[in-house]
Structures are given as C-alpha cells and as structure tokens.
Amino acid sequence: MKKLVVLSGAGMSAESGLQTFRDADGLWEGHDVMEVASVEGWQQNPSLVLDFYNQRRRQLLSAEPNEGHKLLADLEQHFDVTIVTQNVDDLHERAGSRQIIHLHGQLLESKSSRDDSLVYACREDIEIGQTCELGSQLRPNIVWFGEMVPMLAPAAKWVAQADVLLIIGTSMQVYPAASLANFTPTGTPIYYIDPKPAINEAVSQLTNLTVVADTASRGLAKLKSDLLALC
Known part of the structure; x- marks a missing residue:
C-alpha cells in the first residue's frame, strides 16, 4: 500500500x-493567548487555565x-x-x-506538572489540588506555547x-x-x-x-x- x-x-x-482558534469567534476570544496556553499563564493563574480546558473538554465530549x-x-x-x-x-x-x-497533546489526558512521563486518561474536570503520585498538580496534557x-x-x-x-x-x-x-x-x-x-x-x-x-x-x-x- x-x-x-x-x-x-x-x-x-x-x-x-x-471552534477554531484563528477565526474571529475563536476559543481564545476574550483571552490573551499567553494567559491560557503558556507555562507563564499556568504559573500566574492555574485556575483560569484549568477552567479554560475544562470547558473545552466538556465541549469535546458532546461532539461527534x-x-x-x-x-x-x-x-x-x-x-x-x-x-x-x-x-x-x-x-x-x-x-x-x-x-x-x-x-x-490530547485534551482527554492530564499529566504531572513535574514529570511529563506521568500521563493519565482524563474525561472529567481537572481541579486545583488534584495531584499525580509525586504530589504535583495535574495539568492538561497540552503542548503550550514555548514548550518543546x-x-x-x-x-x-x-x-x-x-x-x-x-x-x-x-x-x-x-x-x-x-x-x-x-x-x-x-x-x-x-x-x-x-x-x-x-x-x-x-x-x-x-x-x-x-x-x-x-x-x-x-x-x-x-x-x-x-x-x-x-x-
């Protein structure tokens, strides 16, 4: 073949x-990209970042x-x-x-904030205080701007x-x-x-x-x- x-x-x-990110009504409308899709944004306001991706995840689960x-x-x-x-x-x-x-990355996965190799299936919201086995806060398994x-x-x-x-x-x-x-x-x-x-x-x-x-x-x-x- x-x-x-x-x-x-x-x-x-x-x-x-x-929705696409590049359209006028894209997902980042109302958000500075770096607030929700960068390591700096995560460090400054992890609650905002988690809420942003939690909403995206819910939307995905209802899509076909x-x-x-x-x-x-x-x-x-x-x-x-x-x-x-x-x-x-x-x-x-x-x-x-x-x-x-x-x-x-994948929206239906979370990962450790400390060890990128610790990845977990994720269909529910990620909340502040949810941690990996190393005790590190879970984050979306998404490649953010500035990351490899x-x-x-x-x-x-x-x-x-x-x-x-x-x-x-x-x-x-x-x-x-x-x-x-x-x-x-x-x-x-x-x-x-x-x-x-x-x-x-x-x-x-x-x-x-x-x-x-x-x-x-x-x-x-x-x-x-x-x-x-x-x-």
Whole structure:
C-alpha cells in the first residue's frame, strides 16, 4: 500500500462544532493567548487555565466526528494512512483512524506538572489540588506555547516517507507544525483543503500542489476519486 500522510488542523474539526482558534469567534476570544496556553499563564493563574480546558473538554465530549473524519478513516482501505494532527481532540480516533500523531497533546489526558512521563486518561474536570503520585498538580496534557513539541521528529519522519500528502483545515502559519510539509519527497502529490487556504511562504514553496478551497468534508469528497487513482 502507498503511504498517505495527513496534516490536519482546527478546520478539520470545525464541522463537528469545535471552534477554531484563528477565526474571529475563536476559543481564545476574550483571552490573551499567553494567559491560557503558556507555562507563564499556568504559573500566574492555574485556575483560569484549568477552567479554560475544562470547558473545552466538556465541549469535546458532546461532539461527534464529521464526514471528513470518516472519509479519512475509510481511506485506510486503500492506503497506509498516518494522520499528524495539530488538534487536541479525539475525533480522528472515534471516526476509526488508527495511526495518529498528536503534535500538541490530547485534551482527554492530564499529566504531572513535574514529570511529563506521568500521563493519565482524563474525561472529567481537572481541579486545583488534584495531584499525580509525586504530589504535583495535574495539568492538561497540552503542548503550550514555548514548550518543546516532542512528537515533531516522528511526524517529520512519516511526512518524509509520504507517497501522497493531504493538508486539511490549517492556516499553515503556526510553527513548527507549518514546516512539516517541506519534508515531503520531491514530486509527491500534495493536496491542500481549507475554506480559506493561506498561500503563504510555507505553502508557496510546495511543488505538485493542488488547492481545494472548501471544508474538510466537501473537499475530501471532491478529491476521493483523484486519491483512489493514486493507489
């Protein structure tokens, strides 16, 4: 089977009712990004940060995978699929996709504030005073601004092996994730699906690129026959 690698961003889950960060009504509206998504914000006001992610977690638990998620899962019948997602939700997994790399962590996990290796399943609110076995406060297992992205190297390795690359629902403006597409082997077919595709420097450098200005679901439906022709 040929290797299909998918780079998915917030637009992938927008059709499931999960707001994107870059839209005018995005999740960070009313919040300075650094207040809720940085180590400094966590140190200054952990209650605010926990409340922010507790609300996101509740919203996720009521959401369902959309047709775009399901179409990607169906492609596993024809390709060896790896999804590299910037999203912290579990909608790819719930749709049936089996090989997913979460670049920015997972909302349904918590971890120790002291030891990053201590990670726990988490479907309930995280409260001040909840600790790991080391006695350290639990925090969301989210990669915040300024922190290392531990899954970046494995993601780059998969992209470098791609026979086909799909970029879905991302502005291609947040680094280091935006740099991943540049690891694609020369000549690899690349498809970029987004309602408002950003043809910025990262995208303009890509060769063999097809741009589909549409939502994830509609864009994937349009491209399905083209993708199957590449099997």
